[in-house]
Amino acid sequence: MTNLISSVCTRVMVNSEKERVSLLFMKALVSRGSVDAVSQQMAPHPQYLESFLRTQHYILHMDGPLPLPYRHYIAIMAAARHHCNYLVYLHSAQFLRVGGDPLWLQGLEAAPPRLRLLDHINKVLAHQPWLTACSHIQTLLKSGEQCWSLAELVQAVVILAHCHSLCSFVFGCDTDSDFVPLSKSPNGTPPTFCPFDAANGNTNVPQLLAAPSEHITRRRSLDSSCDMVCLKERIQKSQEEREKREERLLQTQTLQQTDMEEEEEMICFADPSRFITDPDFCYQEFARREEDHFQVFRVQDYSWEDHGFSLVNRLYSDIGHLLDDRFRSVTTLPSLHSPDMKRAIWNYIHCVLGIRYDDYDYGEVNQLLERDLKLYIKAVACFPDATKTSVCPLSLTPIKTSERIHVNLLIMEARLQAELLYALRAITQYMIA
Structure with missing residues (x-):
């Protein structure tokens, strides 16, 4: 009986996750095409x-x-x-x-x-x-x-x-x-960057699609929705009624629109x-020797939780909460990686960007992260465009796609926080100077 309940709960969770993705994608399709x-x-x-x-x-x-x-x-x-x-x-x-x-x-x-x-x-x-x-x-x-x-x-x-x-x-x-x-x-508008409206809580959307992989970029998938079918029929009928008297005008507009789109x-x-200017300016190894001018950024002196969050939220209302939710979400994602390995990835990225945690044993980085994985993480975090050249053909092929994506999400969020810490610390220094 326990196994049956567990199996049912698992299926419900899987279906719920699929529906969540379908909802996000459907909202994107409806709002942006x-x-x-x-x-x-x-x-x-x-x-x-x-x-x-x-x-x-x-x-x-x-x-x-x-x-x-x-x-x-x-x-x-x-x-x-x-x-x-x-x-x-x-x-x-x-x-x-x-x-x-x-x-x-x-x-x-x-x-x-x-x-x-x-x-x-x-x-x-x-x-x-x-x-x-x-x-x-x-x-x-x-x-x-x-x-x-x-x-x-x-x-x-x-x-x-x-x-x-x-x-x-x-x-x-x-x-x-x-x-x-x-x-x-x-409608002839330029393609969009992201489905920005997908997370706005609008539930007034057509019926969910069965599986995201079946509809990702196909506008015709909306035909499965009754609302969209009705809308399509109404548009078609309206167009037929105006077709004869506006044929020449429509042709002219179409030619103009095509020229504009091109x-x-x-x-x-x-x-x-x-x-860009100064194209030769690129990532260099962060200097950690005592004689070097640049000092290590110590999180104990300026952290996201104690300093960055409150400053950015005060100067740019609510963005601190949104960013904090991203940082928390990425570290709590279900993954084959252990919490220790996730922390090793995060702290290693901060380390190569000059940020150190006094309470962390960096020996764990070498213990938990294989050399090839460390090379990949550093390359994607510090010089991502170079990873696709013949000089640096890095990949994570042994890791299944979902896990590779998870690693890349950790890299993205750790790098985002690192840049924000440096910028917000500089702003703080300006404000108290």
């Missing part, structure tokens, strides 16, 4: 996916000090530092969709001076975050007419760190190497190198 590749990769972990989408939607679309075009342009700048074609293309499309000036996509030199001022802190956070200093914050906040407010800067830093770390996930899961332009949605697609394929 597509499900992006990143969400597809995260699908084995729906609890984390929901937290990720909620945070991403908040920083890119909800109320905040920065206008929407600025947010997506900052995301383009961040993704370009790692030559991530996938994210540069998709954020370029979103930039145009929210009314961004197409001329800005010609390159960083075409962007407003205020955005160009972010270039230095963007490159430092992306490659050598331990160089982030109070002086960088002061330069941005005291640049005359081009100065940033503290609230604007905090949101910009969160977007930069979010996109830098997302590049690690994209390259770790081979999304960038497999990237091809998304097909245009039926122009947008060409712009969205802009070379990421257009948005």
Whole structure:
């Protein structure tokens, strides 16, 4: 009897997880017309996916000090530092969709001076975050007419760190190497970056799909919904009634729309190198010798829980709670990895980025993480775009897909927190100076 109950509970949990993913994907299909590749990769972990989408939607679309075009342009700048074609293309499309000036996509030199001022802190956070200093914050906040407010800067830093770390996930899961332009949605709008509305709690959606793998990017899967069928019939009937009297007008509009879409697609394929300066600036081994200038960042002196969370939440309302939920979600995901191994992965990433925990025995890193796994983790965390070159052909083929994705999620979140700690510490130093 006990075994039967356990079996039933297991099936209920599995079905519940599948339905959760289906709901997220259905909301994405209804609201945006597509499900992006990143969400597809995260699908084995729906609890984390929901937290990720909620945070991403908040920083890119909800109320905040920065206008929407600025947010997506900052995301383009961040993704370009790692030559991530996938994210540069998709954020370029979103930039145009929210009314961004197409001329800005010609390159960083075409962007407003205020955005160009972010270039230095963007490159430092992306490659050598331990160089982030109070002086960088002061330069941005005291640049005359081009100065940033503290609230604007905090949101910009969160977007930069979010996109830098997302590049690690994209390259770790081979999304960038497999990237091809998304097909245009039926209404002619550019393809979207992510299903931002998928985690907003809107339950007024059509019937769930049976399995996410059957419908991920196929718009026609919506035909299984009665509501969508009815809507389709109504649209078709309306079109037939107007067809004769508007035939020429529709043809003209179609030609104009096609020209506009082709122009947008060409712009969205802009070379990421257009948005970066100093391309030779890259990750270097963090110096830990006493004679070196840069000191180890000790979590006991400045931690996310005791310092970063409260500061970012005060300057950018509610983002601290959303980020904290992401950090907690990724560490509590069901996995074959033991809690000790998860902590070893997290602490190792922070270590290669110059952050140390005084209460942790780093001997456990070598005991729990095999050499090939350490090489993979360091590469994806520190120089993700190099992992797909012939010089650095790293992979985790012995690990099944869901576990590989889990490792990449840990890498992404640990890197995100590390960048935020460096940036928020610098902001704190500026505020108390």
